[in-house]
Amino acid sequence: MIYAPTITLQGRYDVDDHRLFGPIDMSISAGQWTCLLGRSGVGKSTILRLILGLETAGDFIGEIVADDGQPIAKRASYMAQSDLLLPWLNLHENVVIGSRLRGAEPDFDQANALIDRVGLSDHIKKKPGALSGGMRQRAALARTLMENRPIVLLDEPFSALDAGTRADMQDLAAELLAGRTVLLVTHDPAEACRLGHQITLLSEDGANAWDLPNTMPIRQPDDPEMLRSQASLLAHLRVGA
Template structure:
């Protein structure tokens, strides 16, 4: 279980609180107006921004004080998920060894991860030569190889067209099966597509996760307002 316990985030005038849990292996969508703090919440869970108060608990351990690299968390950011000066294989290989001194066995693992996302044979290319979809797949291959149980998706596919984005979300649901996923999205249909739960961020509060069907069938006033339903 991933628990945000009385978490409070403050930055200037900005405030956000969260006090809830999601079960292991579930996919939770986070929606809400821009500027509401969706990305900030993920930053705090990922360790890039410190909360003012509260705890982040994963399997009974407080992970809130760990640096990002030590947390059981992988993040796919909105952009810059690949280093443009390294090859695709090197980018993926960073998941295994940050100094990139890979053994033959580890190199095989990298190839396998690339094959798994449909990028077999792309290892020697630089990210600049990949299409948007291929770059997303390469980043996903790295996350696969990192083998961390919590995955944060900060709208990594938002620059892709609708069909490609749907395809990537399908791939995420398939390949990351069994991991605990929190995904920020602007598109409610994305949430419906792969998430089991929905968190609405509004007026400084990240609401308790609601089962996805219930969330859309009987939306809270905040969600109804966000979706434009009266």
């Protein structure tokens, strides 16, 4: 696997002369999961787009760099809030679309295995319109995992799933993305405390670290230390809302 770097983001972001966030000094550690939380509209999804070099509505003044000095975007896979499945392709075709767009031969065995692991083997020939929201999100997750990139940016990837399926997909993502540099945007304190090696709280004024249990992720849902951290984080977010 290509080296998974540490990514640092320093600067501020303005929209129409209004400060959305910053100045911030944020580090996304190499080979670990960084979970990014904050109120709606503070710019969490914008940070993902800035890392990828995608167009945004405002102006970023600062720098985003990897510790090896190499470009970031071409080494990253991205799962947006919207599943972005192509409606004219079936599930199987959507999962391998990355290889197709690059003019490469897809690894169909890997694709089939991923589709099975996200629980969609019985729906492999269905088009997105015939799938539920949760199925579409799992298909998008399989497509993201199919890319096998060292940098992975996830924007609320489990939000449409029921509690049991969400836990299963968290387990799967943690397993298959081990050793990658992952930035996960989430509104769920339990998810962040379960998956995160580190948690960053984004606000208009900055990006601050949140203390996590000493245990390593992925943490069990009934882990007492995790539950205490989750409750404390939820209380903090409610006060800051």
